[in-house]
Amino acid sequence: MPNASVSYGLIEGSAARGLDFLAGESIGVIGCGHLGSAIALQLVSGGFPIDRLRVSRGKSDGSLQKIIDAGLGPCLAGNEEICRDCSIIFICIRPQSLPELQPLTFSRNALVVSCLAGVSLPAIRRLLGADAVRMMPSGPDSILEGKGIAAIYPHNQALSQILQALGLRVFELAEEDQIHVFTAGICLPAALAASVVGEGGMEDACQSRSRDYPDFPKICSWARETVPRFEGEEDKRNYISRVATRGGVTEAMLESLRRNGDLKAAIKRGIERSREISRLYEEPK
Ligand SMILES: NC(=O)c1ccc[n+]([C@@H]2O[C@H](COP(=O)([O-])OP(=O)(O)OC[C@H]3O[C@@H](n4cnc5c(N)ncnc54)[C@H](OP(=O)(O)O)[C@@H]3O)[C@@H](O)[C@H]2O)c1
Structure with a gap:
């Protein structure tokens, strides 16, 4: 159901605004591929400390090399570690890989953000036991150039603030569909x-x-x-x-x-x- 207290649509203000408000938070990116690495790099270039950033990867050698080449090697961590230590978690794996995350336990206190195209909130709740927020961002190049946009559902003030600080224009959706x-x-x-x-x-x-x-x-x-x-x-x-x-x-x-x-x-x-x-x-x- 639409949230009556929220004005749906584009939230104006795309300039990056600094990430000081994230002091004390630790951020994890599960699946540091094209999208995940763009989010991680944009956080770092916005001033988020690299020692509070964790990224995970799949099994291919290619994904490891790309993480190292991007300078994110020191952030590499396992999915379990991310779930244990991070207060904000972006899930950026391919939808087909979702069942691999089933053994994980997500803390109720963490802000879990699913970037997976197509996978609904009820499905995420059933498979991962997490009350996630869905986010559908534009492609990695647009994010890194500060020209990105993202839809989010349901309304989440903290996520909206993070995305705007990363230079994305945020569209609040009235309905998940x-x-x-x-x-x-x-x-x-x-x-x-x-x-x-x-x-x-x-x-x-x-x-x-x-x-x-x-x-x-x-x-x-x-x-x-x-x-x-x-x-x-x-x-x-x-x-x-x-x-x-x-x-x-x-x-x-x-x-x-x-x-x-x-x-x-x-x-x-x-x-x-x-x-x-x-x-x-x-x-x-
Ligand atoms: N790219 C976009 O423009 C875009 C925009 C909006 C939303 N999305 C969504 O974002 C997600 C990622 O898309 P992408 O284009 O970034 O795909 P991608 O480049 O293939 O990235 C997915 C990453 O997840 C890793 N991975 C696979 N299994 C994993 C596991 N169990 N734990 C941790 N990491 C794992 C993969 O590693 P391996 O390669 O080693 O398996 C790969 O590095 C998709 O769900 C897509 O719908 C993408």
Whole structure:
């Protein structure tokens, strides 16, 4: 249910504001991949002390090397240690990896933030026993450039404050279901980078979702401004790979665009993919 005391929509004020209010907190990032490392690096560049930051990784050698290359090696920790020691925990693993976290115990006092596309709060509660807040941020490049946006549900003042301090524009969602449309929206920069979409096609695609989610045209404007200029094809491919989580919503939208070149259809496919991931974790009837 919408929280009556909250004004839903964009919270203005995107400038990074310093992280002094986090004195005494320790922050953990479970799954330090593309998104997790962007959050961790943005915390560090905002002045958060590295000795109070913990990050964890999966089993591949590649993920270890990327953490070391990013300078986050000293923050490496196990998931158990993060759950034991951290007061704020961002979960940034791929949705398919969620069952691996089932043995963990999350403290009731910790602020647990799930960045997983598609996985609902009831599913997180059932699988992890945690009352999490959902957050759907834009891609790593946008976060690191201070041009990021993020939806959160339900309202959480502390998370909202952290994200704004990291330079993200925050959109409070009135209902959890709106996150599917928002998720397709944050994939738009990759879709626009990958294909040529005329002004008419863009306008049509943006208006098509404003009934389900009134802020969607604002997300479209953000997406248009966010697509970077690329040095060449390789640069573009690398950008797209950082936002396209394997098996995720961006990937589904890009496939749809490749098939028929229609942005409106790609957004529809992205929303469907987000709902499909949701269904993977629905309680069996
Ligand atoms: N990328 C985006 O733009 C974006 C935007 C919004 C939301 N999201 C969401 O953020 C999540 C991560 O996306 P991503 O693109 O960052 O994916 P990613 O680059 O594949 O990162 C996931 C990371 O989690 C690690 N991991 C796997 N199992 C783990 C475990 N049991 N414990 C700790 N770490 C583990 C992986 O390591 P290995 O590679 O070694 O397995 C990898 O480093 C997804 O749920 C996605 O829906 C992503």
